[in-house]
Amino acid sequence: MKGNKSTALTLAQKCKNILASNWHGNLNTIKADSQGSKQDIYSSKVKYLLRKGKPYIWVPEKDLHNVNTIIDERASFAVARPYPGPLANVLRSMKKLPVRIALSGEIIPLGDEKVRSATESLRKMVMSEQKEIIESSYAVSGILSSSTFGNTSRSENLVDLLDDNENYAVYKFNASSCTFIDGNNGSHEVNPDEFGTTKPDRLSPFAAKLIDGINQSEIRRRALVVLCFALLNENAKDAYMLSVDHKGFDMLAKVLSGGAEYQWKEFRITFEEEAEDVELFCTKLVQMEEAALDKVKSCSGLG
Template sequence: MKGNLVLLPFAERCKNILAANCQAYLNTIKADAKGSKDDIHTSRIHYMFRKGKPYIWVKEDDLHNMNVIIDERSSLSVAAVFPGPLMRLLKSLGKGPARVTFSGDIIALKDSKVLALSEGLQQRLEKEQNYASHCSFAVSSVLSSASINCKSRIKLFEEILHQRSNYVAYRFNVRSCNYIDGGGKIHEVEMKDFDVPKADFLFPFTEKLIDGINQSQERRRALMLFCLEYHNAHARDALMFSVDQFGFDVLAKVPESTTSNAQSLQYIWKEFRFTFKEKVTDVEALCALLMGMEEEVLQSVRSYSGLA
């Protein structure tokens, strides 16, 4: 485990956000029989990647379906998943979730393509559900600790799978991609550098994993120990706010400056990055790695205290 800050390339951050989420905001240009208007219509939709391309589902009664008949130009915005107390904390700090934005064109699918897309979604969700049902106790205990508002991917797609006639499916042809960080700064991502999210068993569980850890005081204390061991930072509280195949990020409440007077300490929330020694591809391996980290840190604390 490395405690130094190792920033992922923007293209990699985009891939992680897209793989962890399945909901986006679609923007189309309002139109009627006389043509396009200046106004933009926005609503939340569901998406998935198939063979490297994004596909989206729009409710049958949504204005998008009429707009794209006149003007197929559109954009998608996908935010990083920030469940529960994490989102409230970020808002209090004046920060927002990082986002990926696409500009491109919407292409309606033929019936045969719609059927194939739905079948592909069903198969993917069944694999994820089967994986979750066979996870170890350590993994299931973390995932089950997530709040009831933190829904699984299969729950989010359930209506589409059961009421396909109420949705219209499209392919989204991407022209450009941007990464927008939590401070609102825009970073252009070259499409040649963009690697589409791969199907694995880590990212579909990211939101429940993060929330499950943050809902537990014991696991948050472990994050505080990680900050002490790897960053020499004395954290008063800590929350995990992102995780990927190469590491995870923590927001920790640490002293703003060193002072000998403990009563006058001012605390701020600061970001820390923890980089794995090797790439992880599923939530089982990630939880095992985190448990190993806890053991190592506790052993280090015992050794330092002369208790080993």
């Protein structure tokens, strides 16, 4: 069940999934003074929507980016994979940095008509994702409702951009390069053409809510421990969901390593058949949990 070339995501897929699962990132532009000279880098956190494979960025009206981009359109944009709830504390204890991507390119201001179009896309996305959550099955809602770390879905965090009380400038980010940065701070360049054509998972917009829902549930966490034993032959003391995608999921498990010592390690579990949406992912996860539990009972003579 461990990942291999046929079951692992490409770097381009990982990057697009990160973009589609998050809703904010750090935008960096080149500072401009009154003479138009370009000196230091100005950075601030901004919200965005992934639309047609590109980030569309909402910048508050009084933000310095709006001045900088008039002089120089060059920019960079950094986005991390969301690590909600207790997962962030576990990663810090491991001295692991957030997996993230860094884009470089040009930031293009949108005219009024294109701003209206982008805003309408945002409105439709918010309504569609909230509708999917409300109409989800018992298995899905049971996992999503366990998420207690504030607003963890993309739509919940972007809905305030539709408030007419605050003015924003909207930009399209045209990326010319993409770098994937792993948890050990290692950089991996991504083929620009592959990044441009790759589509994100349909699970990505719900990834943070799924992950947090599983990690906030003691029952689900115990099920991950059972999966470690039944599928990976690992004796785990604790486990957390780390990331989800249509091919499977990554998790962190505290396993025996070198005698009686427990250490956090990352593991990959893949599905026999891909899960193209949240409903299928949750169904497959529940089926996998039940099969693993049956296997453990059988091995212990309780089945």
